[in-house]
Amino acid sequence: MNGHDIQIGPDGKLHHFLSVEGLDREMLVSILDTAERFVDVGRQDVKKVPLLDGRTVMNLFFEASTRTLSTFELAAKRLSADVLNLHVSKSSTTKGESLVDTLKTLQAMHCDIFVIRHGDSGAADFIARHVEPHVSVINGGDGSHAHPTQAMLDAFTIRRHKPDFSKLAVAIVGDILHSRVARSEIRALNTLGVGELRVVAPHTLLPARVDSFGVQVFTDMDEGIADADVVIMLRLQEERMRGAYLPGHGEFFRMYGLTQERLKLAKPDALVMHPGPINRGIEIDSATADGPQSVILEQVSNGLAVRMAVMCMVLGVET
């Protein structure tokens, strides 16, 4: 009954991309390798390849997002697919039309790919179980569960700078508890064989049994990023200041914010990453976000390549 069984088609190839969980190293490497082929498309004058010509991609977003939505949209367009963006407010699914009814209606438009963003953990899995077999579902983020394309674009960015995962110490810092990015990253980087994976957060922002993730847990930022090769900062949602998770921005920044000073504790060539959008002065200061070690904007460009790769792979299109 696990979501991850349904990701792989009977031919052993990727049919849906719902979660990194359940995919083996070979599959993840093949996503990264495929993405390599798309990096240059954006640098050409004609930023388009005809691989998904005549195919339709529907971005079905139940949760507000501009960045993820635009990168999926642009990725599909660069592959020459037709793209439809649909914002479904949660109220329209709870009032009257059920999620399954919405799906059936959209399916009647003969789309090839649904990209799903939804506030509920498990939503992409649920949708994948209710679409017709020829439709592929890509998870664009479900609740606090998974954000697999983000995890893969981060792995991709790391590999471009530091190709041997086994030699790396990677620290993920911030709100691990609510982060789908962290969950997917941890799974992806562990599967790809990262030497040392660390999470850094106060206890209020760490999940129960975080030890079961196969990570080293730090509550002290200085210790957590010491000699790290990569420091991934997570976005801190404003609402965490309520609900007694944290006392306020000031203390969080003092204890867990990434500054130029603190970054010196990491390796001299450590990469600074962030899935965006960044809160300057809350989890990272401007000098570090814009500094020489930051690859934050590169992550965005790489996101296009990774999403193009995944779209081609789930439709079984040879690149």
Place this chain on the structure above:
Amino acid sequence: MKKLCLKNGHVIDPANGLDKIADVWIANGKIAGVGRKPDGFDRFDEIDCKGLWVMPGLVDLAARLRAPMPGIVTETRAAAAAGITTLCCPPDTAPPVDTPAVAELIHHHGDEAGNAHVRVLGALTRALAGTDITTMAALKRAGCVGVSNARWPMANAMVMRRAMLYARTFDLTVFVEPDDHSLTGDGCVHEGRVSARLGIPGVPESAELVALSRDLTLVRETGVRAHFGRLSCARSVELIARAKAEGLSVTADVAAHQLFLTDLDCAGFDANTHVRPPFRTDADRDGLRQGVADGVIDALCSDHQPHDEESKLAPFPSTAPGISALETLLPLCLRLVQENLMNRTEMVRRLTSTPAAILSDPAGSLGEGAPADICIVDPKRVWQLNPDEMVSRGHNTPFGGWEFTGRAVRTLLNGKTVFELK
């Protein structure tokens, strides 16, 4: 009504210490005798029960019937099909049972349906809002067998304390489903390995333990009789054991499904495993089992919560919690016997006379003069649960496809057959 004899069945009646092959004699809807033919049985119908168990009808301490209508008709029919003859309905109906009128309405519909005895718990607070206590004396007069706030929170400990004192005034048992809502939050699986992995908000163990500890303290202070239902944590069993050892007037139950599933069963996002309290760890499940075996947990119940298909057709956190559980109550409890957790007499006791005593109900016994509410079980019948064939309107069960040995084949209510397996 014609007299009736259940012939040659294996009678299991823990209330009267019976566990032997005997005939059961029924007249005027009541037990006329077990064993030797009573006087005045010249002409009677006979049902051959050779190879079958004849036991008191099951008494279920917690079943949501989606009362008053139309749920009550189908859900009591499902109860009959599962050998359950007495159901206790928590007060969180729509509208809630906070006035005698609602209690009377549910009783009326229950009687009219005629498939099972429907007992009702009155609300502990008005509209279950947790702030103002109800007219408990009037609710008791209307037939409420106890008072409860179901899973709704009390505004604070003071209201709970006074509600207990007031309930005690009228000799009413307070039924508690311990759940501290501030700790439960929007959690919908046990906080642990699975919530961490799936990113689904977790319900910490403390949500149950904090509420249970508080209410046990208040029971000690108020002297009220209390029943703690639907426990999910091994540590809750310890707390109940300590309270009992201290001499507090407390009893406890567990939903049968809690003895079989754990949070790992939620790992595939199957909405049918979404229950409240959530399935917890292996250690909790084993602790609950031990509590049942040791008698710390007195009764087993269904915690029946039927849902329509729509309520479960959504991503896990957005689905309604609960299992349609009437029809798996006895089959799961039979498994406990097959797995040697308890012997069959003890199992029958936990499903009949013990819950009846908790409700101060005359049911759960085949003693002379008791209502002839009887469950006849074929202990050898092997069958597989197909959710689509369930009698309840709710087909929401995580036990679809499970194979069971033993099944209710006939149910009598007041001496009348209300269910017979075709």
